[in-house]
Amino acid sequence: MKLFDLRLAALAAGIALPLAAVPAIAQDIRMAIWSANEAHLALFNEIAAAYTAQHPDVKVSFDSLPFDGYTTTLTTQIAGGNAPDLAWILETTAGDFVSSGALSPLKATFEAAADYNLADVTESALSLWTADGEIYAYPFSTSPFGMFVNNDVIKAAGQQTPAELIAAGEWTWDKAEAINAAVAAAGKQGLIVRDFDYKVWDNLASIWNGWGAAPWSADGKTCTFTEQPMVDAMSFIHKAIFTDKAIPGPGITADFFAGDAAMTITQISRASLLPKENPFSWDLVPLPSGPAGEYAVIGQAGIGVFASGKNPDVAADFLAFFSNPDNAKKLAKFFPPPRSSLLNAEVLGAANPLLSATQIENVVIKGISTGKVKPGHAGFAEIQQTARAALDALWVPDADVPAVLKSVCDRIQPML
Template sequence: MRIRTALAALSVLALAACGDGGGSTPAAVETGPVELRMTIWSANEAHLKLFNDIAAQYKSAHPNVSVKFDPLPFESYTTTLTTQIAGGNGPDLAWVLEESAPDFVGSGALVPLENLDQPDDLTPAATKLWQSGGKLYAYPFSTSPFGMFVNTDLLKQAGQDSPADLVTAGQWTWDKAFAEGAAVNAKTGTAGIVVRDFDYKTWGNLSTVWTGWGAQAWSADGKTCGFNAPEMVDAMTALHQAVFTAKAMPGPGVAADFFTGQSAMTITQISRASLLKDAKFGWDLVPLPAGPKGKYSVVGQAGLGVLKKSKHAGTAADFLSFFTNAANSAKLAQYFPPARKSQLNAETMAKTNPLLKPAQLQSVVIDGISNGVVKPSHTGSAEIAQNVRASLDPLWKPGADVKSVLDTVCTGLKPLLAK
């Protein structure tokens, strides 16, 4: 049922190209009362406060316009958004996650953004996923590499080396990280490593691990499944052993929140750092461990676009331009690394990221953006996501035949990748 719902909703995106306005620039800002709604995936109070502060500044110049930010659960964000669009209740503006960028950009569901502030300041790497036909259809307001937050107190309690020292010594590898996670669990009973927002459902977040083995979900052209390639089999075997043999990672159904002290390490982005403001334990942020293929970085992206079906597309586009201008981009950089070349340096980012040191921002964020690969994305992302999730379910059990499960994933994916 969830797959059918997602497919029906995504068909609406395809039809959006035939809606009013075509591919043209939306009309100017309206003069009558307007309430814009913008869907987002974060309900974090600090994020919402910043967004509302920016909206209030816009309202001071446009008293007739108010903006409502509508947080949707991350794990079902895209399905909920596309279902809203299918039901005629779509937002005016929306965050679009990188996995669904090809669907939203390619379908014509978004209007082209032609009045952005200082568009030449945007890095080509950050805008690549959001362009079509030479036009930009979503502003890459967050280009955020994943890093490893570590609870230094728990690691010390378990007699483990500091990851920062291991990074300096060139010994920060997945073998070492798994060993430290297992030691923490064995000696303290606390969870070792958590891939945040994975929860044995959102498999795309595992790219933060498997990329270290040189694995990829599919080929660069999106036509060939990569789940049963030797690199992926090795990566998933290492993950399976970490969960079910070494106990370096909590198993299915076990909740462990790093930010409340329930795990020793977690993979996530710097937008989560605000959760450590009142942390009762020592912590650090380091790059992802090196894999058999060496050092690497994985980047999560989110684009902000205006829905063509919006009744207030012109006003929404104007607010988007204000929300992402140079001044507000600098403010948003506190949580969401910017796409602006002028702001992509540790000194500038440190001004709005008081919890993070310049060295942490340089090694995880700046270097990560320069060298990272973006999480998997493909047309038909909703159907692909559901298919892969269901096919991977048998993997998350003790004694699973990793290669056999991954062969099954590719059997299910092959016709979807061929569409």
């Protein structure tokens, strides 16, 4: 029963119940996320505890769902009447969630929140999450993909470090592939594209954008897997996996942060995984330049409030608290913020003490200002699964790369 309804019931019974005597109604809200990282959860729980201190009747919990299949799990919960109150939403599915009516509008809540300063949240960061002037999610993370490298295993294989190649103007995909092949030949693994695992193929955008490749045309209507830039990029990747062993093949498990590999492509939020005991010499560098030149790729995630959740108004109020300037500054430790006042080396450096000013400037700030967001499309979940099934034929040693990519287009073109 809502507080207002409870008071009406008291009045109907002839009881003059003062407002202070109306008991608070406990309200639990649940946020679905794809991280189970202890450092992330500790920060989220800290923010939630501060909110509960101000709103004792509200309890916030975080539901960590596996990244692989995250969106499918989320939509299944919604369809089953068990929608979370809030959830992280991938950039690849932003269009579907924003246009479907599944998300509650947030603009009025943000504007009404004390000291929120909505104008500080950049329009470019909001663009994926806005429709007809209304905001449907807060872009809590706008994070470029960078390359973490293990200088110890690279030097042990007799190779130059990426920093040395950058200084010489020679940090290219050809050079990176040669380093990783040499490290693999010396007994470690080479390059790990984190969260790819031969399933999340769109994470390969962190490589193929260096060839100027894309899965579909800018208007989203035409499959472009068969165009030469994509054929060249996928041929490069296939050779790196099966001929040069520069990328771990299917079924090979390796963890860069455990010291198993030379390089990994991921975002700065994973810096928290760097070992505190028995650390190795590491660096964070921009993605290598490809045939199309220098480039950057951005992953972006929003937090939306589900209209079908149990407490959408409370959830929206919590989101306004979670994303206010003070908490956005705390979140910047792991997730590059969308607030223009926080996008500078001073703030990001204080939030990320493991990263040097050069790493923050060259990877994070430059990446945000120049990068392209990972590919997304209406109906992406179905497209993603269909393309994934077609690409299975690519992950064998004797694959016919152009033929496999044609089969991808044959299958997904009707969906575009």
